Amino acid sequence: MKGYTGKLLRVNLSNGKILKEEISDAMKRDFFGGRGFAVKLLWDEVKHIDPLSEKNKIVFSTGPLTGQPLPSSGKMVIASKSPLTGGYGDGNIGTMASVHLRKAGYDVMVVEGKSGKPSYLLIENESVKIMDASELWGKNTFEAQDVLEKKHGRNSGILLIGPAGENLIHISVVMSQRGRAGGRPGMGAVMGSKNLKAVVIKGTGSIPNFDDGKVKEFGKKGYEEIKGKENYDFWVRQGTMQAFDWCNENACLPTYNLREGVYQYSKEFDGDVVQKIKVDRKGCPLCNMQCGNIISDSSNTPSELDYENVGMLGPNIGMKDLREVALLNRMADEWGLDTISLGSGIGFLMESSEKGLIPEKIGWGDFKSVQKLIIDIGKGEGLGKLVSHGVRAAAEIIGKESHRWAMHVKGLEISAYNCHACPGMALSFGTSPIGASHKDAWIIAWEISTDRFSYGKEKVEKLIEFQRIRGGFFESATVCRLPWVEVSFGLHWYLEYLEAITGNRMSWEDLYKIGDRIYNLIRAYWKREIPQFGRKWDYPPDRWFEEPQSQGKMKGVKVDREKYDQMLSWYYEMRGWDQNGIPLKETLNHLGLAGVSKEIIG
Amino acid sequence: MAELKFLGYLAEVVGARGKNLVLENPKPLRELLPSSFPEKNIIILIDNKVGHLDSLIGNENSVVIMPILSGG
Numbered sequence: 001m002k003g004y005t006g007k008l009l010r011v012n013l014s015n016g017k018i019l020k021e022e023i024s025d026a027m028k029r030d031f032f033g034g035r036g037f038a039v040k041l042l043w044d045e046v047k048h049i050d051p052l053s054e055k056n057k058i059v060f061s062t063g064p065l066t067g068q069p070l071p072s073s074g075k076m077v078i079a080s081k082s083p084l085t086g087g088y089g090d091g092n093i094g095t096m097a098s099v100h101l102r103k104a105g106y107d108v109m110v111v112e113g114k115s116g117k118p119s120y121l122l123i124e125n126e127s128v129k130i131m132d133a134s135e136l137w138g139k140n141t142f143e144a145q146d147v148l149e150k151k152h153g154r155n156s157g158i159l160l161i162g163p164a165g166e167n168l169i170h171i172s173v174v175m176s177q178r179g180r181a182g183g184r185p186g187m188g189a190v191m192g193s194k195n196l197k198a199v200v201i202k203g204t205g206s207i208p209n210f211d212d213g214k215v216k217e218f219g220k221k222g223y224e225e226i227k228g229k230e231n232y233d234f235w236v237r238q239g240t241m242q243a244f245d246w247c248n249e250n251a252c253l254p255t256y257n258l259r260e261g262v263y264q265y266s267k268e269f270d271g272d273v274v275q276k277i278k279v280d281r282k283g284c285p286l287c288n289m290q291c292g293n294i295i296s297d298s299s300n301t302p303s304e305l306d307y308e309n310v311g312m313l314g315p316n317i318g319m320k321d322l323r324e325v326a327l328l329n330r331m332a333d334e335w336g337l338d339t340i341s342l343g344s345g346i347g348f349l350m351e352s353s354e355k356g357l358i359p360e361k362i363g364w365g366d367f368k369s370v371q372k373l374i375i376d377i378g379k380g381e382g383l384g385k386l387v388s389h390g391v392r393a394a395a396e397i398i399g400k401e402s403h404r405w406a407m408h409v410k411g412l413e414i415s416a417y418n419c420h421a422c423p424g425m426a427l428s429f430g431t432s433p434i435g436a437s438h439k440d441a442w443i444i445a446w447e448i449s450t451d452r453f454s455y456g457k458e459k460v461e462k463l464i465e466f467q468r469i470r471g472g473f474f475e476s477a478t479v480c481r482l483p484w485v486e487v488s489f490g491l492h493w494y495l496e497y498l499e500a501i502t503g504n505r506m507s508w509e510d511l512y513k514i515g516d517r518i519y520n521l522i523r524a525y526w527k528r529e530i531p532q533f534g535r536k537w538d539y540p541p542d543r544w545f546e547e548p549q550s551q552g553k554m555k556g557v558k559v560d561r562e563k564y565d566q567m568l569s570w571y572y573e574m575r576g577w578d579q580n581g582i583p584l585k586e587t588l589n590h591l592g593l594a595g596v597s598k599e600i601i602g
Numbered sequence: 603m604a605e606l607k608f609l610g611y612l613a614e615v616v617g618a619r620g621k622n623l624v625l626e627n628p629k630p631l632r633e634l635l636p637s638s639f640p641e642k643n644i645i646i647l648i649d650n651k652v653g654h655l656d657s658l659i660g661n662e663n664s665v666v667i668m669p670i671l672s673g674g
Contacts, residue, residue, distance in 0.1 A: 230640060231669060234611035242610045243671050249609060250668075271610070445670045449645040449652065485672025488643055553650060 001028045002210040003064040003501035009106040009128065011121060013194050014054060014113030018128045023107060030592060032511075033063025034478030035090055035471070036518045037108050038079035042088065043525055043596070045110075051083040051186070052168055052193040054114040060101065060159070060199070061109075063478035064501050067102035067207060067286070070219035071226055071489065072480035074098050074285030078159075082185035083193075084170040084341075084390050085411035085435050087526040087533070092439070092475060093174060093182025094284025097157030103203025111196060120160075120198035122152070125205060133197040138163060140334035141175040144198060152200050160198035161188040162336025164378040168192050170389040171341035171377070171413075175333060179292060179304035180284065184338045185412055185434055210503035218496050222489065223288050229487040232289070236281070238271035239291035240307035240486075245270040247311070247417065250448055251554035252425070254316040254416045256364060257347035258407045258543065261418040262552035263315035269322050274305065277322075289483060297326035305329060308438075311416030312343025317350060318364025328370060335378035344413035345387030346373055348394060348406055357398050358383070404542035410435035410526075420544055421554040422447060424459040427567050430538045431463070433471065433522040440471030442485070455563035460570045472515020517591040519575070520583045524593070527582055527600045534580040538568055604659050606634065609668035615639055628658040631665065643670045 010019040023037075031040045038059040049055040058080040065073050076098035082089025101109060104125050111121070115130065118137040122129045136144045141162040148158050157176075164172035165188030172188030173181045191197075209215050226232060234242070244266065247253040251261035267273070274293050282304060283290025292304040303326035313332070314325045332339045350366075352358045360383050362369045376384025387394045391413055395406035407414045412435020419426035424447040429436040441463050447454070473494070474481040483489035491508075499505045526533045540559070548558040572579055576587030588597040606621040613619040615638060623634060631646065632639070632655040646653040647666045659665060 230615075231611040234614060238610075242669075246609055246668055246671055249607075249666060442672055445645065445672070448647075449670060451652065482672065 001025050002208055002503050003498075004028055004033075005102060005105045005107050005207060007106045009109040009123070011109065011111050011128065011130070012113040013111065013115040013119065013130065013196065016130055030514070030517060032476040032514050033066070033107065034061050034077040034092075035079065035475035036063075036514065037061045037476075038077055038090055039088060039518055039521050039525060041108070041110060042079060042081060043521055046081050048529065049081065051081045051086070052189060054194075056081050056190055056193070057110050057112040058187065058190045058194070059108060059110050060097075061478070062098050062102055062107050063476050065477040065479045065494070065497060067099040068209075068219065068497070068501060069216055069286070070479075070497055071222045071483045072284065072287040072289070074287060075478045075480050076101065076182075077475060077478055078174050078183040078187045080187055080190040081529065082411075082434070083168070083189050084186035086530055087410060087434075088522045089183070089185030089187065089434055090475075091173070091183035091185065091187060091434075092478065093159070093176055094180050094287070094480065095157060095159060095176035096155070096285050097159045097176060097199065097201050098478075099285050100157030100201035100203040102207050103205050104201055105203065105205055109199075111194060114193065115195040118195050118197055120148070120196065120200060123199070123201045123203075125203060136197045137166060141336050142178050142334055145178055148198060148200055152202065157201040157203075158198060161191045161196075162334060162378070164335045164337045165189055165192035166197070167378065167380050169337065169378060169380055170393075171338045171345065172336050173338045175336050177282075179282065179333050181333065181338065184340065184437065188336050209501050211500045214500035215497065218493065218500055222493050225493075226288055226483055226487055226489050229489070232487055235289055235487055237275045237278075239281070239293055241274045241293055241305065241310065242271040243307040244310060245272075250444070251420075251549065251552045252418045252422055252444060254311045254343075254418050256318060257316060257344070257351045257405060258414060258418050259351075259405070259547065260551050261420055261549050261554055265320045266315070268320060269310055269314050269325070273322055284480065287480065289487065291482065295323065295326050297330055298323040299327055301327070301330060303327065303330035304333070308416045309339035309343070312340050313346075316343045316347045316416070317370065319367065319370075320365055321367075324367050328374065331371065331374045335374065337374070337378055340415045341390060341413040342374065342377065344391055344407050345377065345394065346370055348391045348402075349373070349383065349387055351405060352398060352402060357400055357402060358386075404546065407541055407543065408436055409540055410537050412436050414540070417444060418549075419540065420549045420559065421557040422452060423455055423559050423564060423567065424463060426540050426544055426559050426564065427460070427571065428463055428466075429540055430568065431467075431571055433519060436540070439475070441466035442470075455560065455567050457570050460567050460574060464571070464574055467519065468512045468515040472518055473511050476514065476518060513591070517593065520588060520591055520593060521596060523577070523581070523583055524588070524596045524600050534582065535568070538581055539564070604634075604661050605664045607666045609666070610671075612640070612644065612667055612669060625659065625661050628660040630656050631659050632656065634659060644668065645670060
């Protein structure tokens with residue numbers, strides 16, 4: 001099939017064996033790429049193991065649209081069995097490494113085993129070497145990026161971990177290009193467990209497309225269409241930071257450990273403030289709507305901000321100064337910590353302190369203490385150790401009903417949206433296949449534009465539609481969803497791109513079915529790895545059901561548990577799952593996953 | 603006095619983040635907005651309830667108009 005290099009690169013760090021395997025046409029047809037390839041490989045090869053053991057594998061996966069000359073195609077999915085959640089974990093990252101991997105002749109790379117000493121991989125087209133990383137070990141992600149760029153060239157594609165990944169901190173991520181991050185469910189720790197500090201890729205080949213001329217022509221038209229959108233200029237100036245004011249207005253800003261949805265200091269943080277003090281912008285390769293806002297932080301060092309990290313390290317922990325938040329964000333990036341889980345963990349500690357559940361005093365917005373905490377979390381020491389493996393684990397240690405406000409689903413911390421008054425988004429977090437991520441279905445805007453208080457079937461149908469497009473198509477294609485969702489770039493373009501690239505005309509029905517296959521296999525993966533997995537894993541924390549917001553226009557509002565329960569039941573019915581959330585045999589058979597049903601159902 | 607609030611790029615379309623208007627009679631919302639104001643991909647809330655461009659606005663109404671975002 002055209003549009004794929006057709007090769008999987010497999011590196012075993014235990015024995016140094018390097019294999020280049022064919023990717024079958026059936027794999028391309030049924031699982032498409034990116035997340036689809038990743039879950040299929042993990043299902044087949046990673047069973048019942050400790051995520052931080054030598055037996056786990058980490059998958060770096062692209063899709064047919066990755067690295068092509070079309071809008072925002074510089075993405076890659078990084079996946080593994082998650083040390084944070086115990087289930088399937090993945091995340092996408094915008095990086096030159098995705099483009100170089102494809103140009104080097106590989107759609108996917110699987111790294112398995114464990115190196116005896118700190119190592120990094122150097123991939124230069126056909127040449128694949130395991131290199132000594134002793135001099136890199138211990139360096140933060142910015143320093144290590146500098147060293148590797150000096151050695152291998154600034155245009156290399158580089159993926160790397162910081163000290164947090166080396167220290168096997170479960171909320172560590174994979175970083176690239178001084179600020180790009182991906183793999184929230186502990187992908188950094190998986191690399192660290194393999195003594196793998198970095199991957200450097202330099203590819204000079206080309207991707208075999210069906211019609212290169214059309215790919216270029218359609219790609220150019222796509223870029224032009226995006227630039228012509230009426231909100232394009234505004235997007236370029238504010239990026240995702242425009243969501244700050246929007247969320248505060250709609251009472252869904254993450255505030256004080258997701259206890260509230262409005263923040264009294266919101267005007268210190270919003271997109272207009274960022275626009276005024278912004279000194280640069282950056283983003284992913286092949287993107288003409290780069291979303292990273294660079295500002296000078298409180299130590300006069302450049303730091304890249306976007307909505308999620310400002311939300312979670314700002315109002316969620318009571319900070320009042322955007323430049324201080326920028327410094328915290330840069331520290332997280334240097335250490336290779338996920339900013340969302342970090343903000344959630346710090347918020348959890350602050351609330352624990354406020355409630356007297358821990359002896360340490362750490363107040364909301366205590367900038368000095370937070371800086372120290374980030375270092376402790378990155379090292380897994382002191383008070384930081386408590387939340388370094390996520391808030392679920394921390395609540396199990398503290399006890400005393402703290403699980404009610406440990407803000408996670410399935411062990412992954414909730415990203416920057418308070419859902420007291422957004423039941424559809426609460427269900428989105430509840431049913432996201434990696435834990436509480438917003439990437440699969442961000443339904444808040446849709447539900448506010450229709451009826452935010454509804455718990456109707458139409459909301460569940462829309463949620464599944466979003467999951468099919470965002471979590472199914474975009475994560476496996478593998479390209480960024482932001483052109484579609486932020487400036488209304490037409491979805492029809494992607495069918496044109498696929499036809500020009502692969503030679504096959506696909507419909508959205510075809511792509512939805514692939515997305516459903518991927519979702520069902522991910523669900524089956526959770527069930528196989530965690531036998532007790534089921535319905536109770538699909539609920540957000542008690543806080544949103546039991547403690548109404550106390551401020552703002554949604555004062556007094558909380559999620560209705562019975563109605564949420566009904567929505568969840570409808571969700572299972574529409575997905576073809578039983579009422580414990582396990583895929584039915586006929587659903588799996590219909591998706592060509594009969595072998596899977598034997599393993600989880602019998 | 604009717605209160606109108608605009609978020610994101612819509613504030614730039616209007617040239618202000620907010621407007622306070624004294625209306626002699628209720629008027630359709632679209633008549634209170636510039637002709638260049640987008641009609642698609644926007645959310646209109648009138649007194650916290652979903653409205654539309656043809657909703658009648660009177661002095662007692664508080665209107666918020668915002669773009670549809672994706673949340674990253």
